[in-house]
Amino acid sequence: MNTVVVGGMDDKSTTTRSSHTLYSSSSWKNPSTAHNDQELPYVVAPAVIVTADGKTDTGTSMATPMVTGTALLATSRNSSLASWPEAIRAMLLATSAQNVDGAALPYLPYGDHKDGAGVLNAAFMARLSATTYASPPGGNYSSRGHDMRTLNFASDFNSSTGYFNNQWQVYTSAGWTRVAIAWDGVGDRTNHMLDGDLDLEVRYASNGNLICSSASYDNSWEVCEWYGSATSVVIKVRKITATSTGTYFGLAWYSWTSPDD
Numbered sequence: 001m002n003t004v005v006v007g008g009m010d011d012k013s014t015t016t017r018s019s020h021t022l023y024s025s026s027s028w029k030n031p032s033t034a035h036n037d038q039e040l041p042y043v044v045a046p047a048v049i050v051t052a053d054g055k056t057d058t059g060t061s062m063a064t065p066m067v068t069g070t071a072l073l074a075t076s077r078n079s080s081l082a083s084w085p086e087a088i089r090a091m092l093l094a095t096s097a098q099n100v101d102g103a104a105l106p107y108l109p110y111g112d113h114k115d116g117a118g119v120l121n122a123a124f125m126a127r128l129s130a131t132t133y134a135s136p137p138g139g140n141y142s143s144r145g146h147d148m149r150t151l152n153f154a155s156d157f158n159s160s161t162g163y164f165n166n167q168w169q170v171y172t173s174a175g176w177t178r179v180a181i182a183w184d185g186v187g188d189r190t191n192h193m194l195d196g197d198l199d200l201e202v203r204y205a206s207n208g209n210l211i212c213s214s215a216s217y218d219n220s221w222e223v224c225e226w227y228g229s230a231t232s233v234v235i236k237v238r239k240i241t242a243t244s245t246g247t248y249f250g251l252a253w254y255s256w257t258s259p260d261d
Contacts, residue, residue, distance in 0.1 A: 001185045001194065001220045004089055005040050006067050008047025008060040009100045009119055017259060020100045020119070023047040026060060028101075028114040035217035037109035042089075042221070043067065043096045045120040063120075067092065070122045074129035080148075081129060086182045087148035087250030093117045093180035093223055094146075094252035095124035098259040104176075106225050108216035117180070117223055121259060128254055137166035140232075143173040143255035151183070151249045153196060153242035164237040168251070169205055171232050175257035178225040179235055183249045185220035196247050197240040200224055205232040215240075 008023030022028070026047065030040055045063035049056060052065070074091065075082040096118035099105070105113045127133075128144050135145030147168070151157075157164055179202055185194035199215040200222040211233060214222035217240075235253065 002085070002089075004067055004071075004092060005042045005116075006060060006064045007041035007044040007115060008063045009044040009115065010048040011046050013049065017098055020098070022100050022114050023058075023060070023063075026114070028112065030112045033218040035109075037216045038218040039105075039108055039110075039113060039116060039216070041116045043092055043117050043120050044100065044115045066122075067120055070120060070125050073122065073126050077126060077129045078131050078134075080131075080134075084148040084248070084250060086184060086248045087146055087252065089182035089221060090180045090250035090252040091125055091128050091146055092120070093182065093221060094178050094254045095121045095128055097121050097124060097176065097178070097254070097256055104225050105223060107212055107214040108219055108222055117178075119259075124254060124256070124259075124261075128252060135168060137164075137168050140169045140171070142171060143177070144253065145170065146250070146252040148248075148250045150246060152246040153239060153244065154246075156246075157239040162239045164239070167237075168235040168253075169232060170235060170253055172228075172230060172253075173255040173257070174228070174230045175255060176225065176227050177233075177253065177255040178223060179251070179253040180221060180223045181237060181249065181251050182221040183247045185247070186244065194218070194220060194241075195244040196242045198222065198249075199238045199240055201236040201238065202226070203234050203236065205234050208234075
């Protein structure tokens with residue numbers, strides 16, 4: 001539940017993104033869970049004819065170290081992230097901007113997306129990890145940001161509505177924007193259910209109208225992506241169910257016009 005499940009993509013040894021495809025041997029079938037909405041993999045990375053440390057090979061065993069290396073790159077730029085794998089997970093999901101299996105993943109649940117949230121983007125991840133983008137709730141932030149914190153399911157959420165007592169207001173750039181949340185979830189192995197279920201909403205700051213929401217049951221992450229003009233939005237988190245006292249939580253958002261920005 002609290003790992004990053006990595007699939008593979010084939011970049012055809014070219015930087016032309018339109019030529020990139022899913023690696024033919026990459027596993028993608030979602031498992032049977034309580035609500036049948038768990039999404040695997042989370043992200044994909046190059047897996048075909050990859051050379052590293054003098055060795056050339058093919059397989060997801062070559063893709064996974066790229067994701068690990070990108071996470072370590074982020075912690076080298078911001079040491080506080082080393083203690084917050086939930087933030088690392090949210091940031092990886094928010095910055096995987098390219099898709100090689102049709103359209104982008106706009107929210108969860110959304111069918112069986114073979115490349116999950118998309119293709120690892122180490123440049124976006126490294127940029128987002130900078131301490132200048134640390135963004136606790138209550139502020140008014142730019143088109144990139146991340147946060148991490150401990151959530152108490154009893155005191156940090158409204159007892160009537162379930163909403164987190166704080167929110168993040170963000171001024172997004174024109175183009176694509178993705179918001180991702182991730183948290184620690186202890187799974188019931190018999191029923192495949194989490195001890196805490198959180199949903200994600202993004203609304204216009206001006207009128208509260210909904211832009212997108214992500215509301216799966218069996219994932220310990222949610223994601224919202226949309227295309228639009230530059231605008232001010234509010235990011236809201238809602239507790240749906242909880243059988244534990246709390247959890248560790250990460251949030252990230254990123255705006256872009258092209259995966260090569």
